[in-house]
Amino acid sequence: MTKQTRPTIQVPFYDLRDVHEAMGIQPQIEEALLRVAASGRYLLGPELAAFEERFADYCGAAHCVAVGSGLDALQLTLRALGVGEGEGDEVMVPSHTYIATWLAVSACGATPAPVEPGEPGRRGADTFLLSPDRLEAALTPRTKAVMPVHLYGHPADLNAVQAFADRHGLPVVEDAAQAHGARYRGRRVGSAYAAAFSFYPGKNLGALGDGGAVVTSDAELADRLRLLRNYGSREKYRHELRGVNSRLDELQAAVLSVKLPLLDAWNTRRQEIAARYTEALADLPGIDLPAVAEWAEPVWHQYVLRSPHRDHLQHRLAEAGVETLLHYPVPVHRSGAYAARRPRPADELPHAERLAREVLSLPIGPHLSDAAVDAVIVATRSAALTLTGME
Structure with missing residues (x-):
């Protein structure tokens, strides 16, 4: 058994003090x-x-x-x-x-x-x-x-x-x-x-x-x-x-x-980070990356992956010092606020339910250093490669 190495850099998901400073x-x-x-x-x-x-x-x-x-x-x-x-x-x-x-x-x-x-499925x-x-x-x-x-x-x-x-x-x-x-x-x-x-x-x-x-x-x-x-x-x-x-x-x-x-300069930095993630993670097994419509210029409030092994991926990233979040793990129609009076039967919203099981948001923001982005990429690649045998 290989000994778990301590992460060399901690990457919190988002810290407003870091942003302002x-x-x-x-x-x-x-x-x-x-x-x-x-x-x-x-x-x-x-x-x-x-x-x-x-x-x-x-x-x-x-x-x-x-x-x-x-x-x-x-x-x-x-x-x-x-x-x-x-x-x-x-x-x-x-x-x-x-x-x-x-x-x-x-x-x-x-x-x-x-x-x-649209139906979750093929990459892109x-x-x-x-x-x-x-x-x-x-x-x-x-x-x-x-x-x-x-x-x-x-x-x-x-x-x-x-x-x-x-x-x-x-x-x-x-x-x-x-x-x-x-x-x-x-x-x-x-x-x-x-x-x-x-x-x-x-x-x-x-x-x-x-x-x-x-x-x-x-x-x-x-x-x-x-x-x-x-x-x-x-x-x-x-x-x-x-x-x-x-x-x-x-x-x-x-x-x-x-x-x-x-704001525009901050959004540009988010776009740069998203582009780096997309280029570096595009070949990974078991992960679908967020797509961009040809007519759109997104500002990457979140960078959201999908994986059927989302929980395993999140756990491995946490071990590597990378904090991730889930947007959103409970479909709205399954929440307590709406479960008693669903506007539509639950089995008519399968795509929302699948997304809730698979989404995982990586850290992104104008405050992230290149070193932090590198750490997220390395940790995500390492974690994703452990998914190969789980397919």
Whole structure:
């Protein structure tokens, strides 16, 4: 038996302290926080207005309405569109996604109608995103909207989704929580009708706490969202709608304004790391690598492998000092939140269930050194080669 050697380098999955220090932005963040603290203005002030203008411009949209979280961005957009006002309203969502996509639909009183991705299988197949070819089969008279997710930083096929939606008079609400800066066919995500973003700290553009935003070029939708986020009020003590309290605070807006000018460079570094992974791991047995559509420029929020021996692979990587995560090990329809009232029978979502068994995310981020990337590659190759006899 060979003696287990200790790893020469530890690679954590993601550490915000490393990100801020490696990127050299800690002083700017601290200055922004002190500036807001001294201003005496903490909500709906100049920092928020400035960030909203900058982020709308970055996305190629006319308006940005920043709110308390990515989940709020999704559900308030649906509410602004009237989703949930009719009995039995449904919204098409991916079967493989983070649960927030479904929760936003449920929060409006509507029902998530899951749409499967392409069939997992041959190497190079696009297996993660909602498949536009499956939308027609999921359509019912109760369908009120379509919510594609730009999962793991790869944009959904918005042209195909929008063509379907146009045929049936449905709005498209993009869940762009993981795709800040991604492009499809040369356009940034968020430049279409409405897109919801999250600024959770671990996102490509992350705050120091929760936060979110909706970008849109529809002035009426933006106005309604501003009402909904602020108790349904545009004037104190006068409430036009049954709104909520969901406002991105001045501290978070100031931090995001520090980070936004750096986002493209950070995304470029993620793309470089993803390219290295893909080149170095392409010949490995028992592993399927993430695919990129020819019309897409993903920003690699996650780099997600698939393997039928996922748990073994993760264990071996951990032994080598490489931390990995699972996005997402429990299909949403199997979670306790939805198990009692599944919108579709479980046996109709086999692709989502298979992905949940097979996905494994490698470390990725602008802070990773070349040495750390090398360590991930060496450890993954070594671990994968032990899978050969398990096929």
